[in-house]
Amino acid sequence: MKIAFIGGRDIHMIGGIESYMYNLATQLVALGHEPIVFCESQSNKIEWVNGFKVVHQRGFKSNLICKPWLGLKATIKIILYEKDVDVIHYNAWPPALWSPIARLFGIKTVMQGHGLEWQRSKYSIVQQKIIKVMEWWTAQINPHLIMCSESQTKYFMQKYKKRATTIPTAINLPSLSRKSESKILEKHSLQSQEYFLFLARLVQDKNPDYLIKAFIAANHKTKKLVVAGDNKADIEYVRYLHNLGKGCDEIIFTGAIYGEDKDTLLRNAYSFCIPSTIEGLSISLLEAMSYSLPIIASDIPANREVLKSDKALWVRPENENDLREAIEYSVNNSTAIKETTLYNYRLVKECYTWEKVAMKYVTYLSALVR
Numbered sequence: 001m002k003i004a005f006i007g008g009r010d011i012h013m014i015g016g017i018e019s020y021m022y023n024l025a026t027q028l029v030a031l032g033h034e035p036i037v038f039c040e041s042q043s044n045k046i047e048w049v050n051g052f053k054v055v056h057q058r059g060f061k062s063n064l065i066c067k068p069w070l071g072l073k074a075t076i077k078i079i080l081y082e083k084d085v086d087v088i089h090y091n092a093w094p095p096a097l098w099s100p101i102a103r104l105f106g107i108k109t110v111m112q113g114h115g116l117e118w119q120r121s122k123y124s125i126v127q128q129k130i131i132k133v134m135e136w137w138t139a140q141i142n143p144h145l146i147m148c149s150e151s152q153t154k155y156f157m158q159k160y161k162k163r164a165t166t167i168p169t170a171i172n173l174p175s176l177s178r179k180s181e182s183k184i185l186e187k188h189s190l191q192s193q194e195y196f197l198f199l200a201r202l203v204q205d206k207n208p209d210y211l212i213k214a215f216i217a218a219n220h221k222t223k224k225l226v227v228a229g230d231n232k233a234d235i236e237y238v239r240y241l242h243n244l245g246k247g248c249d250e251i252i253f254t255g256a257i258y259g260e261d262k263d264t265l266l267r268n269a270y271s272f273c274i275p276s277t278i279e280g281l282s283i284s285l286l287e288a289m290s291y292s293l294p295i296i297a298s299d300i301p302a303n304r305e306v307l308k309s310d311k312a313l314w315v316r317p318e319n320e321n322d323l324r325e326a327i328e329y330s331v332n333n334s335t336a337i338k339e340t341t342l343y344n345y346r347l348v349k350e351c352y353t354w355e356k357v358a359m360k361y362v363t364y365l366s367a368l369v370r
Contacts, residue, residue: 001365002034002084006074007067007091009040011054017091017114019283020148020169026050027358036082038074040066071095079105086369089146093138100141108369111142113152113164114280136160144368149281151301165364170357171286173349174263182260185268188226188252195224195252196327197269197293199262199284200276202231202238207275207298207318212244212251214323220331221250228265230256266291271330271337277317279303286352289344294337296326306347311340 005025008017018039025035029051037049041056048054057073059066071090075098078085087108090096096111103109139145139156145164147153153164185192196215200206208227215225227245231238245251257265266272272288272295279285279302286306288295295312297303303312313329315322330337350356 001086001362001369002036002082003028003087003089003365004036004038004074004078004082004085005089005091006038006071006095010042010056011037011039011049016169016280016283020112020114021091022049023170023172023354024358024361025052027354028052028362031358031362033362036078036085038070038077040070067092067094068097072098075099075102078102078107087365090142093134096138096142097134108144109142110144110146110365110368111138112146112148112167113156114148146364149302149305151305152280167361167364168352168357169281169283169286170352170354171283171290171348172354173290174267174287176267176291180260180264180267182264184254184257184261184264188254190224190226190252190268192268193270194222195226195269196271196273196296196330197226197228197265197288198273198275199228199257199265199288200274200282202227202229202241203234204237205276205278207277208241209244210318210320211273211275211323212241214320215251215327216245216248217320217324218327218331220327223270223327223331224250224252226252226254226265226269228254228257228262266293269293270334271296273323274298274303275315275317275323276300276303281306286348289341289348292341292345294330294341295344296323296330306352307344308347311344313337 005021008021011018011022021037025037028035035052037052038055038057040059043056044058045056057070059070071094078088085107088102090099090111092114099109139160139162145156145162146167147164148169150166153166156162156164198208198211202208242253266287272293274282274285275298281302297307297312297314298317299314300317313326315326
């Protein structure tokens with residue numbers, strides 16, 4: 001099959017959607033299929049990555065306009081120049097607004113949900129209402145829906161009476177015996193097993209501020225907190241986080257990390273923290289589980305879907321006291337928290353690798369295009 005993916009930022013700066021497209025496309029090539037990835041970029045160009053074509057598209061700086069505009073451009077390019085495409089896979093609703101145009105030309109389409117965007121605190125009440133309307137509209141105009149988590153699938157059934165198929169995100173299992181060449185530990189004066197790790201985009205929904213406050217309140221000088229992430233779209237919030245951590249030498253801000261640096265931080269962390277209010281299905285959480293890290297997790301449906309009730313330290317979202325207690329317990333009970341890690345690793349290996357998710361995806365599309 002020839003499958004076109006539309007949506008997401010530059011595929012070389014991997015976030016959630018970008019990781020989904022990149023890794024799924026890589027596996028599809030290995031299975032003999034022909035994926036094409038259209039992504040937002042700083043310039044218009046075409047390149048080949050891991051055997052698949054990547055079409056970079058330059059768009060508007062406005063987040064409101066950018067994704068719908070790039071979705072329209074990509075849809076038109078596919079209709080004009082990729083006439084043998086079997087399926088267009090739209091990531092999230094903004095680019096999927098143009099899916100009816102593709103179907104007019106006989107191309108099958110699917111829309112993938114990566115989370116309930118209107119829940120995000122970065123949007124005003126008016127913006128949330130607009131997003132809800134657009135979510136309803138795309139639910140009506142897209143006959144084939146994929147969701148990253150069961151909670152999203154259930155939501156679309158309950159809210160819109162629309163049946164969706166859950167095809168989760170996934171990860172590549174790390175080679176734990178491989179020696180990393182990254183110097184990030186030395187750069188930030190970090191020691192193996194001596195830091196808690198927060199790894200995510202620095203947005204309010206991920207609650208890094210609550211974590212920083214809780215860590216300061218716990219006042220454990222034997223451990224550090226590494227905050228790995230950035231958010232160039234909200235410099236003020238990033239500056240606020242840095243100010244929260246000012247004066248605490250145990251809080252380290254690394255900025256956004258990728259590749260060897262990311263591998264090294266995960267490989268050497270003491271525990272992983274995911275205190276989010278909202279998640280789709282967190283790739284960072286799956287990665288942390290694959291590195292056999294103990295988990296401190298917010299008690300939300302997306303996290304509960306992956307983690308069993310006794311396989312994490314659970315905290316209420318946006319609750320500084322819960323986080324402080326979880327940090328203190330982790331420091332004082334290292335043996336107990338590590339007893340969960342083998343189970344979590346095996347769970348990821350059995351259910352959330354790209355090889356297995358790609359097979360499920362191909363089965364789904366094969367039934368769609370036959």
